[in-house]
Structures are given as structure tokens and as C-alpha cells.
Amino acid sequence: MNATRYGNEPAPPTQPGNGAMRKAEALRQGQAQVLEMITRDEPLCVTMALLMRLIEAQGDGMLCSLMLLEDDQQHVRSCAGPSLPPSYLALLDGLAIGPCAGSCGTAMYRRQPVVVADIMSSPLWAPYLDLVKPYGLRACWSTPIMLKDEQVLGSFAMYYREPRSPGPAELALTAVATHIAGIAIKREKNESELRRHREQLEALVQQRTGQLEASNAELTTALVQLQHTQRELVRTEKLASLGSLVAGVAHELNTPLGNAMLSAGSLVAHAQRIEAAVVQGVLKRSDLRQFLADIAQGGTLLTHNLARINTLIQHFKQLAVDQTTDLRSQFALHALVVRAVDAMSARADMAKHQVEVDIDPAIVMDSYPDALTEVLCNLLDNALMHGLPAGQAGTVRITTGIADGGNIRLALEDSGHGIADELLPRIFDPFFTTRLGQGTSGLGLYVTHNLVTGVLGGHINVESQVGHGTRFLIELPQTASRP
Incomplete structure (x- = not known):
């Protein structure tokens, strides 16, 4: 049953510290959400914008920003400032850091926090007063975000529209913000470096692939030419071997052919001598016997040499068939x-x-x-x-x-x-x-x-x-x- 109050009865007292506890719980949950976004490789500026809102929710009138230092280590770039005017953030892009460069530029240059309680009276802001006056900003405290090797990554800043100095709560929030932002920026730089190396590697692989393809094309052309030359040389070698074989067979045929022609010529001469004796009527029995003997001897020599020729030709024909x-x-x-x-x-x-x-x-x-x-x-x-x-x-x-x-x-x-x-x-x-x-x-x-x-x-x-x-x-x- 709900309690009811009447008349001017005072309200029950609230428990002290409830608001601080709620803020602490919101900060804890918000940190977990930001870290989860970092592990999911969400865009850096989106993640940092959420972190800025998370810090701003812990105080009244607080305006947070996060600046990045470019790779040249000389110029700044705006990353997040969800409660600051976009036109103001645009004015900061490209500004150089230095010993008198506002709160953020000076903090990154000095590598130490810079607290400006009143922008209008600070010599660090003197060059930029005309820029900042239209936006009503009066206080700015900036802390550099650095790695262990003291490399500066950027800066985290708290702005207020009235002059003031930071208290313990603001300093604690600054430590939380710079720690988480350092993790996110370092991861982003690592990922960017990996992407750069990956792109260089891919470009190198493509270059090497192109070179290998060109080399393979040249080698393929050279191989085709070599195979063609090799086939031609093999064909030439075979033709030379065949020519040598034919020359050898022709040389071997010369002997039996010469003997056969000599035998045939001798037989013709014997026949002509007998024919002349018959015509003259002086043919003797002994001449006829000698003629028959010469015919038999010449025929035997002729038959032997022709047989040798036939054998060589048959062998040569067999070789020719086998080779072709x-x-x-x-x-x-x-x-x-x-x-x-x-x-x-x-x-x-x-x-x-x-x-x-x-x-x-x-x-x-x-x-x-x-x-x-x-x-x-x-x-x-x-x-x-x-x-x-x-x-x-x-x-x-x-x-x-x-x-x-x-x-x-x-x-x-x-x-x-x-x-x-x-x-x-x-x-x-x-x-x-x-x-x-x-x-x-x-x-x-x-x-x-x-x-x-x-x-x-x-x-x-x-x-x-x-x-x-x-x-x-x-x-x-x-x-x-x-x-």
C-alpha cells in the first residue's frame, strides 16, 4: 500500500550519495560499452564521441573534446567534441602545436597537462581570442595522451563556459578519459599500420606476381623455342644418321656390284670370242670346253655377288621400314x-x-x-x-x-x-x-x-x-x- 502525505507534511529525506552512486554505475557501464566498441573496431571518432558524452554526464556544464596529433607530430585534427559547436572544432583542424598554442596545442607540445582557468586572461590563448569569443568558452583544461615511450597521440580537454579550475573529481575523470582514449587511439594506429603493411604486401605480391607471370611467359616462350630447336636437331641427327647409313651401304654395294659387272663383262668377252671362232670356222673342241668352264666360273661369281647385293638390299629395306x-x-x-x-x-x-x-x-x-x-x-x-x-x-x-x-x-x-x-x-x-x-x-x-x-x-x-x-x-x- 502506497504512503500518502497530507497538508504541509515534509517529504521523507533522500538517501545521501544516491546520485553519486548512479553516476559511478553509469560511468562503469559506459566504460564497458566503450571498451566493447574498441574491441569491435568501431570507427574511432564514433567511439570517442560516446566517451566524451560519458565523461560530460559526470559533471554539470562540462564540454569535452578529443584532438589527435597527426603523423607529422606537428599539427592537430579534431576527433570528437559532441557538445562543442562543429564550427569551433573545424577551426582547430590543422593548427600547429607549440609553446603558446592554446590549452591542447601547448599540452601536446609540453607533454604535460595544461590548466587554463580563464581563457580571456591566459597568454596561451592570446593568439586565438578572436576565434573563441563567439562561442562563450572561458575555461579549458587539457591533458596529453601519450604512450609509455612518451609518443604523443593527442589530447583530452574539458571546457567550461565560466572561469574555473579542476577539482579532484575532474582530475579523476580526466585520468579515466585519457587512459581509455589512449587504448583506442593506439589500437587504431596499430590497425592502420597493419592495413598499410597489408596494402604494401598486397602491392608487392601483385608486383611479384606480375613479374613471375612475365618471367613464366618468357620461360614458356623460351621453352617452346628450345623444344622446337631440339626437335629440329633430333630430326637433323636422324637424317644425318640415315645419310651415313645409306653412304655405308652404297660403299658396301660397290664391291659386289664391281665384281658382278666384271664377271658379266668377262662372260660377254668369252661369248664374242667363241662367236668369232664359229664364224671363221676354226672352233675347236678344246675352245668349246674352255668356254663352258669360263661360263660356269663367271656365272658362279655373278650369282654370288648378286646374292650379296640382294642380302644387303633386304637388310637395308628392313632397317628403313623399322626407322620410318x-x-x-x-x-x-x-x-x-x-x-x-x-x-x-x-x-x-x-x-x-x-x-x-x-x-x-x-x-x-x-x-x-x-x-x-x-x-x-x-x-x-x-x-x-x-x-x-x-x-x-x-x-x-x-x-x-x-x-x-x-x-x-x-x-x-x-x-x-x-x-x-x-x-x-x-x-x-x-x-x-x-x-x-x-x-x-x-x-x-x-x-x-x-x-x-x-x-x-x-x-x-x-x-x-x-x-x-x-x-x-x-x-x-x-x-x-x-x-
Whole structure:
């Protein structure tokens, strides 16, 4: 039931300190709200405006402002002053700090609080009296906001419209305001610095990305050009090898062709001599017997040489088919190696060397004979060009064995002068040759390595010691994998 008062009955007394308690609670809650806004990265000036109102609510007639010191540490900028006229705050923007620059400019310059109880009589405000008179401001107390390293961030000021000096309550509120404002400004500066570094990093990343893209484009162009050049060199190497092979076969054909032509010419001469004897009527039985013997001998020589020519042509045709097609087929390894050796033996520089083939004729492979033939020809050519000593007889030995897993192990070994240890790791590199400028491009063993490891699906290694020859070891599946 509510109490009721009558007549002039005095009102019940209020509890002392209730207003101060309410203000203290409002200040506590307001501080929590401001700190929450700081952690949410709300705009600095919005947060500081709330802080100014919070401080102003703690006293009567108090007008608060917060100024920021620019990065040049020389000029000020207005951040918050919700109860001050906006036009007045605009007048403060860009002013320089100094020993006689009002309350705020002087406090930031001195790095210590400045209390001006009466603006109209203070020498610190003398240069600005005409500016401040229209706004009726009489007292201004300013405290610099600084970090621990004494870097000045800004200033907090209390204005009054009558002359007065601060008391303990105002000083306590100033300490609260400068502490919270320092946290907010420092966080804002840190965030601004992070944004600046982030932007610089993004710009740097974009610059580096552009440079990398340009470099990649240049490298791609260079790679395309290199691959084109490489294909051209490989094609040239193949054409040169084919030309050398044709020249060798032609050289080998010269001997049986010359013998065949000599035999044919001899037979024609014998026939003409017998024909003349018949016409003259002086043909004897003994002449006829001699003619038949000459015919038999000449026919035998002619048949032998023609057979040799036919064999060489068949071998050459087989090689030509293998090099210009990529057909997979079954073939006897021994026969393929012999054909390759016979074709290479037609070269003049093979005449003084001996090639030994020790391969089981029963080994049948299901693979790519063209690729394997080219591998053998390249290895034989390498032995002739680089392995076997010039002017001396040498030996090349080709053998086979069974490796782990049932693969065919093919070995080609020469009795040449060997390869230096420092050159062994590079012999399969493209364009590597020890006879640069002497008609070789350094692609023979590179092509060989690619054929063995690519088309034939195998492995190739080399063993060599200076003065003790070179041995190439090739391991191939007896049945090549399907592409």
C-alpha cells in the first residue's frame, strides 16, 4: 500500500550519495560499452564521441573534446567534441602545436597537462581570442595522451563556459578519459599500420606476381623455342644418321656390284670370242670346253655377288621400314641385332673393327623393332665415333642375359679408351658431346635414352673406366607395355 502525505507534511529525506552512486554505475557501464566498441573496431571518432558524452554526464556544464596529433607530430585534427559547436572544432583542424598554442596545442607540445582557468586572461590563448569569443568558452583544461615511450597521440580537454579550475573529481575523470582514449587511439594506429603493411604486401605480391607471370611467359616462350630447336636437331641427327647409313651401304654395294659387272663383262668377252671362232670356222673342241668352264666360273661369281647385293638390299629395306614406322611386332632379337650390325659394318670406319654377337637365337620379343634398331645403331655409332681408338683395331661385343623379373638384359661393350668419371653423369644429357664442332650434335645418346625409357619401357645405364672400354647395359621387358 502506497504512503500518502497530507497538508504541509515534509517529504521523507533522500538517501545521501544516491546520485553519486548512479553516476559511478553509469560511468562503469559506459566504460564497458566503450571498451566493447574498441574491441569491435568501431570507427574511432564514433567511439570517442560516446566517451566524451560519458565523461560530460559526470559533471554539470562540462564540454569535452578529443584532438589527435597527426603523423607529422606537428599539427592537430579534431576527433570528437559532441557538445562543442562543429564550427569551433573545424577551426582547430590543422593548427600547429607549440609553446603558446592554446590549452591542447601547448599540452601536446609540453607533454604535460595544461590548466587554463580563464581563457580571456591566459597568454596561451592570446593568439586565438578572436576565434573563441563567439562561442562563450572561458575555461579549458587539457591533458596529453601519450604512450609509455612518451609518443604523443593527442589530447583530452574539458571546457567550461565560466572561469574555473579542476577539482579532484575532474582530475579523476580526466585520468579515466585519457587512459581509455589512449587504448583506442593506439589500437587504431596499430590497425592502420597493419592495413598499410597489408596494402604494401598486397602491392608487392601483385608486383611479384606480375613479374613471375612475365618471367613464366618468357620461360614458356623460351621453352617452346628450345623444344622446337631440339626437335629440329633430333630430326637433323636422324637424317644425318640415315645419310651415313645409306653412304655405308652404297660403299658396301660397290664391291659386289664391281665384281658382278666384271664377271658379266668377262662372260660377254668369252661369248664374242667363241662367236668369232664359229664364224671363221676354226672352233675347236678344246675352245668349246674352255668356254663352258669360263661360263660356269663367271656365272658362279655373278650369282654370288648378286646374292650379296640382294642380302644387303633386304637388310637395308628392313632397317628403313623399322626407322620410318612405329609398328609393334614380334621379332627374333638375334636377327634384329645382326641386321643392325650388318648395316653398320658397311661403313668404312667399321672395316678394321670386329663386332661379336652372342645372343640366344631363341629369344623372341614383342616390342618395337624400329626403336630398338635405332638404339643399337646409335650405340654402335657412339663406339665408332668416341670409344674405339682411331687407326687401331677394336672389338665391340653384344650379349644378352635374363634380368630379375624376366626382363631381357642387353649389353654392348667396346674395347675403347673409356669415359672419364666426370663425364659419365652427363653422357645422356641433350647436346652434350666431347667432339663439339666435329660433325656431332650430342643428341645420339639422348635420343637413345629416350627411346629405351620411353618407347621400349626399359632402363639404360653405362659403366666405364678410362683405358678399359665402355659398357652400356639395357634392360627391356620381353613384352612391351601397351601404349
